[in-house]
Amino acid sequence: MPEIVPIADIPAAITSSRKISRDVSIITFECPEIAAAARPGNFVNIKVNASTQPLLRRPFSIHNVEGSTIDIMAKTVGCGTAILADSACGDTMQVLGPLGNCFNTSECTFDTALLVSGGIGTAPMFFLEKKLTEQKTACINFIGGRTSEDLLRYKLSNCRIATDDGSEGFRGTVVDLLENNIGQMKENGRLKVFACGPNPMLKAVAAFCRKHNIPCEVSLESVMGCGIGICYGCSVEVTTPEGGTESILLCREGPVIDADRLVL
Ligand SMILES: Cc1cc2nc3c(=O)[nH]c(=O)nc-3n(C[C@H](O)[C@H](O)[C@H](O)COP(=O)(O)OP(=O)(O)OC[C@H]3O[C@@H](n4cnc5c(N)ncnc54)[C@H](O)[C@@H]3O)c2cc1C
Ligand code: FES
Structure with missing residues (x-):
């Protein structure tokens, strides 16, 4: 039976809002009910203001849980994310969550987790890495970006980097980097890939995993x-x-x- 997770819809106060790159911010919300129930891979749906602009809530992966707070990592792409980026400590937003399913981290099926992400797809990876580390599963992050400026490795450990233009790490896509490393990776016991990023990247990761017979979940x-x-x-x-x-x-x-x- 799947676990039934309580969903809360609460006015959550922002306790911290900080930029980590030119267009990405980490925003911390005080929301004990959501923090208590959140699992890596879950997301929240946020009404960024009380007006009709924007009308709809905006979805964000849960980036981290610390006590009674959750963090989201938000990239500014339009009006909703611009409001989030301009938010300040003490502002309140309506937060619905935790929503969706979660990554299956059941440790008996693999020894080493490969966390593969591209661009803002790294957002759910820190929470996932924390959970895997707690259960003593080895983790390696494979992180891709167009250039070194697009890399988001915030708080992640054991990172292997690929950039399309070669400005940092391996020159090529993160899937080229996986292919390059697969011989060595196979010495780490049974592997499982967890991936999040743009759809073309996820399709390439899925094809790679099929070819090498590695179980894989994508967000x-x-x-x-x-x-x-x-x-x-x-x-x-x-x-x-x-x-x-x-x-x-x-x-x-x-x-x-x-x-x-x-x-x-
Ligand atoms: C389950 C889920 C988890 C997500 N997690 C994160 C996260 O952790 N961090 C983060 O920064 N973003 C995340 N997103 C994407 C985020 O929800 C959108 O970027 C956001 O809703 C855009 O709102 P906006 O008002 O700023 O942009 P809008 O004004 O609505 O749109 C601006 C531009 O962004 C494009 N856009 C809008 N929504 C998406 C989307 N879902 N995917 C791709 N392009 C989009 C639009 O087509 C448009 O070109 C997630 C989306 C989903 C579905
Ligand atoms: S977002 Fe409304 S049905 Fe999924």
Whole structure:
């Protein structure tokens, strides 16, 4: 039976808001109910202000949980994320969560976790790394970006870096870097890949894992409205075990799915 997680919708005070790069901020919310129930891979849906601009809440992965607070890592791309970036200590926003499913970290199935992320896809990885480290599973982060300025390794340990332009680390994609390292990685016992990033990257990671027979979970993104399975705004197409395809609601059956379900 899947665990039933209580969902809270609360006015959460911001206790810290800080920029970690030109367009990415870490925002900390005081929300004990969500912090207590959150699992790596879950997300929250945030109403960034009380007005109708923007009307809809915005979804963000839970980046970290510390006591009664949660952190999100938000990249500024439009009006909702701009409001978040300009937020200050003491501001309050309505936060709904924890939402969605979580990464399956069940330790009996693998010895070493490869956390593969690109761009803002690193957002859920710190919480995941913390959980894996608590259960004494070895973790290696593979982080990709277009240039060194796009790399987000905030708080992550044991990082291997790839940049498209070679400005830092390996020159190429993070999947090229995985391919380059796979011989050595196989000496680390049974591997499992956890990935989050742009869809083309996730498809390449899924194809890599199929080729090398490595179990893999990916955290997907889609446009979202309600975040709780009512509006049908987050429908994505995935494969079925019979070889066909079906639509799932990513806010309820995701955002984490088995990479074998990705339509490549
Ligand atoms: C489950 C989930 C978890 C997410 N976690 C994070 C996170 O941890 N950190 C983070 O910075 N972002 C995350 N996102 C993406 C984030 O929700 C969007 O960037 C945000 O909603 C944009 O809001 P906005 O009002 O600033 O931009 P808008 O004004 O709504 O849009 C500006 C531009 O961004 C594009 N855009 C909007 N939403 C998305 C999206 N979901 N994916 C890709 N492009 C989008 C639009 O097409 C448009 O071009 C997540 C999305 C999902 C579905
Ligand atoms: S976001 Fe409304 S159904 Fe998924």
